[in-house]
Amino acid sequence: MKRIVLVTGASRGIGAAIAKLFLDNGDIVYINYNNSFEKAKEFLKYSNAHLIKADVSKEKEIVEMINTIKREYSKLDVIINNAGIAIDTTFDDKTVSNFNKIISTNLIGPFLICKYAKEIMDFGSIINVSSTNALDTYYPYSLDYDASKAGLISLTHNLAVEFAPNIRVNAVALGWVNTDMNKNLDEEYKKGEIEKILVKRFGEPSEIAKVVFFLASEDASYVNNAVIRVDGGFYG
Numbered sequence: 062m063k064r065i066v067l068v069t070g071a072s073r074g075i076g077a078a079i080a081k082l083f084l085d086n087g088d089i090v091y092i093n094y095n096n097s098f099e100k101a102k103e104f105l106k107y108s109n110a111h112l113i114k115a116d117v118s119k120e121k122e123i124v125e126m127i128n129t130i131k132r133e134y135s136k137l138d139v140i141i142n143n144a145g146i147a148i149d150t151t152f153d154d155k156t157v158s159n160f161n162k163i164i165s166t167n168l169i170g171p172f173l174i175c176k177y178a179k180e181i182m183d184f185g186s187i188i189n190v191s192s193t194n195a196l197d198t199y200y201p202y203s204l205d206y207d208a209s210k211a212g213l214i215s216l217t218h219n220l221a222v223e224f225a226p227n228i229r230v231n232a233v234a235l236g237w238v239n240t241d242m243n244k245n246l247d248e249e250y251k252k253g254e255i256e257k258i259l260v261k262r263f264g265e266p267s268e269i270a271k272v273v274f275f276l277a278s279e280d281a282s283y284v285n286n287a288v289i290r291v292d293g294g295f296y297g
């Protein structure tokens with residue numbers, strides 16, 4: 062049966078790869094985007110794709126997005142809370158304004174999406190896209206981002222309780238993935254990071270998408286409240 066799926070931040074990177082996998086499976090997918098309309102438009106070639114603009118850091122826009130899904134299908138089966146931002150700076154340059162922006166997008170956004178979607182979710186699955194930075198790899202340059210992703214793991218556990226028994230809630234904790242988020246990394250630094258990854262390379266968005274797709278599937282029917290590392294075996 063076709064599932065109704067919402068992928069946030071689906072215009073580019075990991076979110077776009079996730080959306081593509083669900084679309085290719087025949088599911089009906091809401092492609093959420095914020096600034097990258099030109100990129101999101103590429104999904105219009107799929108008859109089962111709906112583009113939906115919403116800034117997930119804004120409650121009003123989330124409410125409108127969920128109301129649209131409610132009006133069009135009266136239900137939602139899968140939510141992938143993927144949209145995220147990082148604003149890397151030195152410790153001294155960290156600001157409350159940037160910290161708030163990151164928390165609003167990466168943590169409060171997923172919370173609000175689940176809060177407003179709850180009434181139209183009877184069965185299904187929620188997957189939150191977190192980071193190994195939330196667990197055990199530390200980068201003071203992204204301490205605000207890391208805190209948001211640690212919060213997202215805590216949120217995952219509480220949502221799993223709140224949405225039980227018919228909706229499973231899991232998180233993926235990602236290591237380095239080749240997307241725009243990492244396009245400005247210093248080459249020497251990148252080489253050093255690759256040395257610490259057992260498979261000796263960054264991941265590809267399509268490799269993340271397959272894990273997320275599995276978690277949303279019936280094959281993962283007994284996977285709940287879990288945090289799955291997808292990092293190529295990062296050590297150090």
Ligand SMILES: NC(=O)c1ccc[n+]([C@@H]2O[C@H](COP(=O)([O-])OP(=O)(O)OC[C@H]3O[C@@H](n4cnc5c(N)ncnc54)[C@H](OP(=O)(O)O)[C@@H]3O)[C@@H](O)[C@H]2O)c1
Nearest residue numbers: 070072073074075094095096097116117144145235238240
């Ligand atoms: N890449 C990595 O190495 C890595 C590692 C660990 C975790 N992650 C996580 O994986 C997720 C995807 O990252 P990525 O690497 O694919 O990033 P990306 O290439 O920078 O893409 C970010 C996506 O998020 C969307 N987005 C950002 N702010 C938004 C907002 N306020 N409202 C709606 N959408 C918003 C963007 O949409 P628009 O362009 O349309 O605004 C874009 O589609 C993020 O949560 C990130 O933290 C990534």
